[in-house]
Amino acid sequence: MTATLERFGRRFRRPAQADGFDRRLIVPMIVSSVLNPVNSSILAVSLVPIGIAFGAPPAQTAWLVSALYLATAIGQPVVGRLIDLYGPRRLYLAGAALTGIAGLLGLLAPALWVLVPARVILGFGTCAGYPASMYLIRSESERTGRDSPATVLTALSIASQTVIVLGPTAGGLLVHLGGWRATFAVNIPLALACLALGTRRLPRTPPARRGSRSGLDAPGIALFTVTLVALLLFLMEPAVAHWYLPVLAVVALAALVVRELRTAEPFVDVRLLGGNLPLVATYVRGTLSALIAYCFLYGFTQWLEDGRGLSAATAGLVLLPMSLAGIGVAALTGRRKGIRGKLVVGAIAQIAAACLLLTVHTSTTVWVLVAAVCIMGIPQGLNNLAIQNAVYYQAEPDRMASSAGLLRTFVYLGAIGSAAAGGALLTRPAGTAALHHLSQFMLIAAVLFLVLTLADRSLGRVGRSEAAGRS
Structure with a gap:
């Protein structure tokens, strides 16, 4: 994988110049940025072998997924803030070291309970890549006095999507060759x-x-952590018996706001966010986009296997065009800096895909199913790229890394929210009626995404004033 990225980076590489982006940074940025998505997707095929090896039921092995989600959702903005304060190099190297330690711990783990902290360490270790990359892109723009090439941001988006596509396949090969x-x-x-x-x-x-x-707001980080852990734990397993978790999240959030308003160097600059509503709207769109995408990915996959009777391998092949379409759309539109148009088209595609799912049934021709998958690939490419670029332009330069990390936190909120929606709306076996209920939920979220995009007039100005000022 590294050799392939080296060849990719060699196409763009040139010595650092006073007036040009230092393209020697591209390969280390991409390699580190894909560590998190590759570990998110590669585990999918090893959960069953791990459960068999340790005699653990799915309810226990599911914590291997949740542990990474929790650590990453908390760690991204925390590590991002550290990068803002101390620069990317130290955190990049520290994250790489933690990733290696987690890999070694998983390799030697004698029991399942050892794998859970290994995944937590892995979550924190892979947190540095994306915030560090966004920091470096911004700092190169400041160094050269020019807007960084759109192809660099596009490369990050395409690399993550490619890894998500290939992750399960690569994981299956690894399990076949060397076990889980x-x-x-x-x-x-x-x-x-x-x-x-x-x-x-x-x-x-x-x-x-x-x-x-x-400048490191430890109390703010602690309150942020309590808020997020309580919220995520409730979303992972929503139940009336767990009523205390959302209450704890609200109390911790209120305390966090009060704390951040009173400190000179807040971890989450509440005043800044309050004065930067376009950035807040981008975070909400990131949550909605992830919510819709993961509802489709997991819900539609379950229906293909339970409702349509396809094997897991065949269902995976049906879903493959979605990722390929997303990568293709991102590659074709990556050079264009317009954000509003990408989001509008992505929102319309989400609505169309949800509406199409409302028409499917057990005898629907496979070409209609493939069409729904391809349509859903359009927002995969457009929304991810546009939201990433929006954060790059909307965030304050001195908080670029923490703002990028906070985006990933909101994305994970959407992903975990989709799991909660799937658990509430999908029954096993996942029949057509259950899929239609989930599709209605997706349609509501997609319409909200479109309304939020159309109402946000600031999107038409994103990137233009800054690029004009540097030209």
């Missing part, structure tokens, strides 16, 4: 590659850019 432990062990060479690339290519942060310990 190989899905953890693969992180060791990836971590070593990041350490080598980061040491050689990432710039050292000048002393003037480094923060101080006073």
